[in-house]
Amino acid sequence: MQFNKPPLSYQEQISQLKARGLVIDDEQQAEHYLKHLNYYRLSGYWLPFEQDHASHRFKPDARFEDVLNLYVFDRELRLLLLDAIERIEISVRATWAYVLASKYGAHSYLDSGHCHRADWHQSNLSKLAREIERSDELFITHYKAKYTEPQMPPIWSVVEVMSLGMLSRWITNLKPSDRADVALNYQLNEQVLKSFIRHLAYVRNLCAHHSRVWNRKLTVTTKPPKKPQRLKASCNLEQPRRIYNTLVICHHFMGQISPGSTWTQRLLKLVEQHNIDPNAMGFPANWQSLELWKKANVQ
Structure with a gap:
């Protein structure tokens, strides 16, 4: 037609x-x-x-005003997600670099022996080298001007030019034992960490491109955690493609990274102010009785 x-x-x-x-x-x-x-x-x-x-x-x-209210809510939800994603990304970057540097040295990321697959390592390293070549960050230009070997800067420096998508690929290619050391910083299983960072890169792209997230059926989902118990109990296994589980795990990360953060309270206030039906976001029917949200409401 x-x-x-x-x-x-x-x-x-x-x-x-x-x-x-x-x-x-x-x-x-x-x-x-x-x-x-x-x-x-x-x-x-x-x-x-x-x-x-x-x-x-x-x-x-x-009413048109109802449509506009929903649009404004979704926009503010994206901004709130980006706030959490920024903190999570920076924290996981720092932990990844610290774990590998502490165990294997400043340039350990250059060695494919520390990776799950050598072919993935080569691909990741080539993409990282291009980012370093393009970078005009002072710490990158300083290294290039002062040192000749190794050609690329130490891990704690190069991690600062990684996108979240690139970081996800490096996390994915870690050996499980090394990824477990990174995940330990967040009280998570290493497979959950791998899955969530990949998922978060996808959600970040949705937010950065101003796409609807409030009731979207997500293409890239995250593996639900089995512990801590409160986190497991708070997830909705029946709605894996909605944004709810993302919000739950973001809440968990924020508790690890910034214990005094009001991020969860701002989320609940946003839903209340715009009178949003949380079911479309994947919230379970009993969500208000769950310990995670009850605790957030009294803080």
Whole structure:
């Protein structure tokens, strides 16, 4: 079938939404947001308000303000996730570098003997070398100017030019015993750490590219932890593709990295302020009775 939909002016977009049953009290406000956010982008947020997707008819009393509220919530949720991801990424970088340097030396990452697979190591090392070559960080240029051997800087230096995706590949290629030493810093199983960092790189990309995360069915999922018990009990094994389990494990990491953080409280306040149905995010029906969330509510 050939695509033949014509472009619509902002006023025509508003007229179409109203004809489909969406209540728009302030057309000037609606035009402003359609102009700056894009009709197609907002359409992902009015899907829950549709009565019938085939005809695009809205439920009775569905309002443009409700759609906008959902959009703003999702935006603030992405920012909150990026806050946690930044801290987790920096911490895992530091722990990875410290463990390998302490066990094998400053340039241990150059040795494929410390990796699970030599071919993966070569690929990772080539990508890292390109990042170092492109870097204008002072600590990189200082090393190049002062030292000739080894050609690449020590592990505690190169880790600072790694993306989260690259870090995930290095974590994945660690020998299980070395990865267990990294995971120990977070009271996690090494397989869970490997899975979660890979998952987090995917979630970070969604957030960085301003993609919807609130009710998305995630493509890259994370392995649920079996311990600590409170963490295991808080996960929702029936909804592995929703953002809920990501939030639970982020909460756990934040407790390890920044024990005084109010990150979880800000998350709960955000859900409450925007009156969001947490079921769409994968929250279990009994989530408020779980120890993790009960403790967060009283802090």
